[in-house]
Amino acid sequence: MTEIETILRQSLPEASFRPPEPRYLEEPRGRYAGQAVAVLAPASTEEVTTIVKACAQTATPIVPYGGGTGLVGGQIAGEGTRPVVLSLERMRQIRKLDPVGATMTVEAGAILADVHSAATAEGLIFPLTLASQGSARIGGLLSTNAGGVNVIRYGNARDLCLGLEVVFPDGTVMHGLSSLRKNNTGYDLRHLLIGAEGTLGVITAATLRLFPEPAATGAALMVVPDPDAALALLRRVQARAGGGLSAFELIGGMGLTFLDEVGPELRQPFAARPDWMCLIDLGLAQGQDPSDLLEAVFAEAHEAGLVSDGVIARSEGQRQEFWSLRESIPEANRRIGSISSHDISVPVAAIPAFIAEAPGRLAKIGDYRINCFGHLGDGNLHYNVFPRQGQSRADHEEARGGIKTCVHDLVHEMGGSVSAEHGIGRLKVDDLERYGDPAKLAAMRAIKQALDPKGIMNPGAVLRAP
Amino acid sequence: MTEIETILRQSLPEASFRPPEPRYLEEPRGRYAGQAVAVLAPASTEEVTTIVKACAQTATPIVPYGGGTGLVGGQIAGEGTRPVVLSLERMRQIRKLDPVGATMTVEAGAILADVHSAATAEGLIFPLTLASQGSARIGGLLSTNAGGVNVIRYGNARDLCLGLEVVFPDGTVMHGLSSLRKNNTGYDLRHLLIGAEGTLGVITAATLRLFPEPAATGAALMVVPDPDAALALLRRVQARAGGGLSAFELIGGMGLTFLDEVGPELRQPFAARPDWMCLIDLGLAQGQDPSDLLEAVFAEAHEAGLVSDGVIARSEGQRQEFWSLRESIPEANRRIGSISSHDISVPVAAIPAFIAEAPGRLAKIGDYRINCFGHLGDGNLHYNVFPRQGQSRADHEEARGGIKTCVHDLVHEMGGSVSAEHGIGRLKVDDLERYGDPAKLAAMRAIKQALDPKGIMNPGAVLRAP
Structure with missing residues (x-):
């Protein structure tokens, strides 16, 4: 031993x-x-x-x-x-739930879906929502500053956290489980630990922000001719819904083709597979009607040539069907097998330019299929490159590096990020060195050295191990 | 030389x-x-x-x-x-304004009111709003993570900043003027520098988030019997207005008495000075009517015994009058001259308990007048202690320390913060040492030492100079 x-x-x-x-x-x-x-x-x-x-x-x-x-x-x-x-799997207690203050203090091993349930039981919501919510745990979600579909309304994981309990690399404990909305007492170590991917300490518990459950929810799928129209549609929804827009997802036609090809089998809302469509999700206050609002948006957008077809959910079941469609696309992607996947962001206004430019650059490397979908309102796309039908990712193993560099170089040229919501981990350490700001990297290394001089906390993640 | x-x-x-x-x-x-x-x-x-x-x-x-x-x-x-x-007074250029992406990149010396104007010219708003906006500059507002009246809706200064340009203590520049909504590439140094009060580097420019101008605004003053009722009223407004609630201010009767006593002279809305009233400010989306909503809230709250009187602004001019009343209270405070002022926060649900408990504790020290007002929805009160009429602060100079400790001890017992929005500066270094978490303070000192080994950046602020 x-x-x-x-x-x-x-x-x-x-x-x-x-x-x-x-x-x-x-x-x-x-x-x-x-x-x-x-x-x-x-x-x-x-x-x-x-x-x-x-x-x-x-x-x-x-x-x-x-x-x-x-x-x-x-x-x-x-x-x-x-x-x-x-x-952290055994540390999953809810230590405290304050319905009036709308906060919940949970241990780091709590599973996201369980946090959702606990909030809902009090008529509140914890709005962080993503595909892996049945197994992802709060500590990991905070350590990677997870995103998901509701960022446009509620922010990233960091925006949903008021306080942290952390064990530092020397074994001391920061007792920072504050539930305060405002607290300007010294450096914001909470935000430093969130997104540090376990390299500066171990998050053991967190105080989370909860929100009132919207009085009424609704959703629609609308077919748009191109990403420019999707962006214009987003603006119109925002003007009518204000802060009531919970999600605005762009779905490329290739995802629908993949679903036809490999499943999961589900009913698609439009007989002809549209090149682009948007999933709009609303959560409104008392006295507002989501269907009325979505119909008004559709009528106005149709008049303006921004949408050609659409379907508004007539029930919560139908709303869930729209979301199943959206959430099945990553599974279809896995079944096809991507050559290279990219979790990128660019300034929101630059999304159409990115989508217009990237395929031409990739065509110079080879003949691929692109499935592009994501969180339009956040400027965040999952831009994944696949083999043609009949080929497999194994046929293109040697091209992966070139494809990744091609996509990431374009993102960088456009002022974007090569990791919008997944983090750096070990996969993107090279990318961070290639694209990151040198002064920022030097400061990160100095902070790592200061808080973890022995380099024991998750070495090799985010920063290359010395 | x-x-x-x-x-x-x-x-x-x-x-x-x-x-x-x-x-x-x-x-x-x-x-x-x-x-x-x-x-x-x-x-x-x-x-x-x-x-x-x-x-x-x-x-x-x-x-x-x-x-x-x-x-x-x-x-x-x-x-x-x-x-x-x-x-930073000469560095006040707006380097870039992107109306589609709703971002503005400004130099640190830009005055907040000028940033407001530039946003408004594009039909957008920059929502950070506070009394000193005619002279406060962006770099200072970010370095202190300023708050103000719209935090309940839009967050603190840190929530309104997407990227920073910073000169580190060694003279290197972090080029971090990102306008991305999502970017998980390494430690979030932006949030570390925001609120660091110039002790880790000099913020030279920032990329700010802008928001759509609400389609309709409205305001009301409502008289409540006590802070508990104010909190219940807040919940009702939130249920109806959703994300459309821009501000919710609690105003104690002493502020109105001070205005009568020393001015500034202005029309007060209620003939009898109420013990407590709330200023509610709304900014709604298309198709919603602020007056209708406020009337519905008032009727419902009146029925429930939460409000006894109220006035709804019938014009933008009247809305501005309500705000003038609120914003004149700090000026009246200055004219009276506080013995000790406290910028404190407690968990939102604990506000009534704090307001109930503090006067009794202070009465054991002496006979004072208390003016309590602030941002109820953020759990943030300006809790200021004044001499009786006819006395001056100079008469109580020796009591100041005891008063401050009395208030801050209670705040600390209730899990609150002794600096909700003003920061630590040099005034509260002792408080931070007294109430701060030891592991957090040790980590702060390690970070300070790592980024500023010579200790040249604003020494003595936040952390005691070694």
Whole structure:
């Protein structure tokens, strides 16, 4: 037994040890294989500090582990000294729910869907919504500053968090579970830890913002001729719905073709597969009618030539059908198998220019299919490149690097980001070095060195291990 | 001439030197008197780097200076080595305004009111709104994470900023003027610099979020029996207005008494001065009528015994009158002269309990008048303690410390903040040490040391100078 194993066995209860099952050492796309000296699931913040102190003492790396749904390898360390995998899965208590203040304090291992349920039981909502909500955990969602479909209305994960409890790399605990809306007392370490992907400390609990459940919800799918029209449609919806617009998703025709090709099988709303359509989701206050509003928007947009067809949900069931369609596209993508996937953002106004320019550049590399969809109002696209029908991603393995660079170079030229919502993890460390601002990177390294001088917290994620 | 003066004279144009006028060396309440080896007003980011590098070379402190409106002495260094005062007043260009993307990139010296005007000219708004907007500058507003009356709807200054250009203490420049809504590429240094009060670098420019101008605005004053009723009224307005509630201010009766006593003279809406009233401000989308909504809220709240009287603005002029009343209270406070002022926050639901408890505790110290008003929906009160009529603050000078500790201890017991929106500056360094989380403070010091090893950036602000 190594020194760290001995210390851990002496200082932790048996229940905190987990068998090193594959689920702790793989990531969804199978691109990383990890290793571990131990997989630990502490039951309390105190146990987390015990683990972190033991690791600090023995210079053992720690990989914080939430739901394992990250797409950039932040949760998997395959190189260097074998790490302790620190899973928050047993810390999933709701410590406090304040319906009047509309806040909830939860431990980092709470699953997003459970947080949703707890809020709903009080007539409130926690609006962070994304495909992996049945397994993603709050600690991971905050550590990666997760996005999802409701960012346009409620912001990213960071905007939904009022306070954090964090175990720093020296084992000290920051007791920052504030539920205050305003608090200007020193550096905002909450925002520094959120999005740091476990490289500066372990988030053990968080105080989250809740919101009133909208009095009425509604949704529509509208067919637009091109992304420019989609953007103009977005402006019109915003003018009528104000802050009541919950989501505005752009869906490219290739996603619908993929669904026809490989499923999941579901009813498509338009007989002819449109090149572009928008999924509009509303959550309105008392006295406003979503269907009336969507009909008025459609009439006005149709008159202006911005939409050619559309369907407004007549029931909550139909609204859910629209969302199933949208959420099935990533599954269809997985079944086809992308050569290279890109989670990019550009300034919102530049979305049409990006969509116009990228295919021509990619055509110079090879003959591909592009499935482009995403969160139009946030300027965030999932821009994924696939083989032609009958070919597989394996046929294009050697092209992946070139495709990625082609897309990311264009994004960078347009002032965009090569990771809009997934983070850097281990997958995009090169990209951050290539595109990141040098002064920002130097400051990040200085902060990492200051807070984690031994380099034990998730080494190799975000910043290259020294 | 000292070494730093020699270097500066050699490397900067004459126009960048300002006479060391009192306005650079005093703060609004006259509690701090500063000194300076030079007052500099650079014309460009390049000149800022020249200054910072010269100061780094000679270990000369730098005090970044915006509009000089800060209330906690962050802009005034009276002790230690004479600093360079670095005023951003000449850097006030709007570098870019993107109406489609709804963003504006401005230099740090831009005055808030000018930013408002530039946005309005494009049919957009920049919603940060506070009493000092005619002189406060963007760099200072971001460095202190300013709040104001519209936080309930649009958030603090940090929530309104997408990107920053910053000169770090070593003179390197972070080119981070991103206008992206989503960007998860590394540590969020933007949020670290915002609210750091110039202790980690100099903000030279920022990209700000703009918002659509609401289609219709409206306001009302409603008389409530107590803060509990005010909170219940807030919930009812939120249920009807959704995201359309722009501000919800609680106004205590003492403010109205002070206006009667010392002015400014203005028409008060209720013949009998109510103990408590709420100023409700709405900005609604197309198709919604603010007056109808406010009338419905009033009828419902009256039925429920939450309001006893009210007046709804019948014109934009009347809405402005309501706001003049609210904004005149700080001026009346100044004329009376507070013994001790407190910018505090507690969890929103705890506001009534705080207001109920504090007077009894203060009565044990002495016989005072309390003017309590503020941003109820944010849990943020300006809780100011005054002498009885006929006495002056000078009569109670020796009681100030005890009063402050009394109020701040109660705030701390209730999980609140002793600086909700004004920051720490030099005034509250002791408070931060007394009430701050030790692990957070240690991490702050480590970050300060890492980014500013020579300790030249605004030394003594936020953190005690070593």
